[in-house]
Structures are given as structure tokens and as C-alpha cells.
Amino acid sequence: ETGVTQTPRHLVMGMTNKKSLKCEQHxxxxxxxxxxQSAKKPLELMFVYNFKEQTENNSVPSxxxxxxxxxxxxxxxxxxxxxxxxxxxxCASSQVRAGGPGTDTQYFGPGTRLxxx
Amino acid sequence: xxxxxxxxxxxxxxxxxxxxxxxxxxxxxxxxxWYQQHAGEAPTFLSYNVLDGLEEKGRFSSFLSRSKGYSYxxxxxxxxxxxxxxxxxVEETSGTYKYIFGTGTRLKVLA
Numbered sequence: 001e002t003g004v005t006q007t008p009r010h011l012v013m014g015m016t017n018k019k020s021l022k023c024e025q026h027x028x029x030x031x032x033x034x035x036x037q038s039a040k041k042p043l044e045l046m047f048v049y050n051f052k053e054q055t056e057n058n059s060v061p062s063x064x065x066x067x068x069x070x071x072x073x074x075x076x077x078x079x080x081x082x083x084x085x086x087x088x089x090x091c092a093s094s095q096v097r098a099g100g101p102g103t104d105t106q107y108f109g110p111g112t113r114l115x116x117x
Numbered sequence: 118x119x120x121x122x123x124x125x126x127x128x129x130x131x132x133x134x135x136x137x138x139x140x141x142x143x144x145x146x147x148x149x150x151w152y153q154q155h156a157g158e159a160p161t162f163l164s165y166n167v168l169d170g171l172e173e174k175g176r177f178s179s180f181l182s183r184s185k186g187y188s189y190x191x192x193x194x195x196x197x198x199x200x201x202x203x204x205x206x207v208e209e210t211s212g213t214y215k216y217i218f219g220t221g222t223r224l225k226v227l228a
Binding site for chain 1: 121125150152157158159160161162165204206215216217218219220221
């Protein structure tokens with residue numbers, strides 16, 4: 001596998017279900033991100049992990065729970081979602097520049113198309 | 118506030134040149150990125166500008182004016198496969214490695 005992979009690619013769930021999205025990066029990067037992409041809206045940053053530590057939670061509802069067990073893997077745990085949470089969820093990774101600030105280019109996975117019924 | 122503006126849709130003809138504009142107002146600036154996203158696929162990196170001026174990469178060029186909060190992506194010799202959404206993103210200097218994205222410009226290339 002190369003680049004950034006995400007599973008599953010498509011997910012349909014009911015509002016009472018619990019599911020998890022998985023992301024894996026094979027680029028040796030040290031930062032990972034979750035984004036939400038809804039129709040006709042900008043990509044919205046949800047969470048940032050830098051060296052496995054969460055550095056950003058962009059006012060995301062608690063029904064979304066991220067987990068970063070190591071610098072290569074990122075999960076998004078979902079529970080009691082709402083229909084308006086239906087969207088494309090994209091994972092990305094990048095290499096944070098030594099000495100900061102800023103980061104190099106973010107590389108995106110193909111996304112998980114989530115539908116909440 | 119933070120705002121990135123791009124046109125919603127553009128149409129151009131195969132072989133032509135198209136310029137996609139992006140204006141931004143952000144609390145900080147550490148660079149501007151352009152991504153291409155085909156329907157149902159991941160955004161893929163096209164270009165990065167942090168200094169004023171033009172960066173050229175084959176058929177694609179990107180320009181930045183920091184004083185004007187303005188960038189454009191120039192696509193030359195358009196091909197049908199260039200039909201996609203083009204996303205403008207600004208990296209803030211807040212120290213949290215945040216990109217702020219525009220809504221994207223959907224480009225349709227017609228034969």
C-alpha cells in the first residue's frame with residue numbers, strides 16, 4: 001500500500017449504530033488530520049494529531065471521537081450520529097517541519113462516504 | 118474572520134487556457150495550496166506558494182500576491198481529464214498546522 005488509505009470506502013449506518021473509520025498513512029509523516037466534506041461546503045478540519053497528540057479539536061460534537069494509537073494510524077469512532085453528519089470523511093497526513101511553524105503538503109486518502117439514515 | 122473565496126463553477130474548452138481565482142482573508146498566512154479533486158476521489162496536491170510571484174509546473178501555474186490576499190491557478194492546453202474541482206487552501210501561522218479551504222471551483226472542460 002502506498003500513500004494514505006482509508007477503510008471502509010462507503011458506510012451506511014443508522015442513528016443508533018456505532019462504527020469506526022480507519023486511516024493509515026505509509027509516508028512516514030508525523031501529523032494526521034480528519035476532515036469533513038459536505039456538498040457545496042468547504043473542507044472542514046475536524047481534528048489534528050501531531051506526534052500522536054491531539055492538537056486541534058475544531059468544535060466537533062462528541063459523537064465523533066478520534067483515536068491515534070501511533071503516528072501511522074488514525075481512527076474516527078462514530079456513535080449516535082445524525083442524518084446531517086452524512087458526508088465524505090477525508091483523512092490526511094503531513095510532515096511537520098522541524099523547528100516549526102507550519103507543515104509540508106498534506107496528502108489525502110480517498111475518503112469514506114458516510115450515509116446516516 | 119477567516120474567508121476564502123473562489124468561483125463555484127467554470128466552463129472552458131479543450132485546448133484553451135483557464136484562470137481560477139482565489140481571494141483570502143485569514144488570521145495568519147504560511148502558504149497557499151492548490152489541490153485538484155476528481156469526483157469521488159481524494160484531493161491531490163498541485164502547487165504551493167509562500168512568496169509572491171508565479172510558480173510554474175508544466176501545464177499548471179500558480180500565482181500569489183500576499184499584499185492583495187490573492188492567488189490564481191492557471192491551466193493551459195486544457196484536456197478533458199482536467200474536469201475536476203480545484204481547491205484553494207491557506208495554511209495559517211497559528212501553530213496548529215491548520216489549512217483553511219475554499220469551497221472549490223468545479224471546472225468543466227468541453228470538447
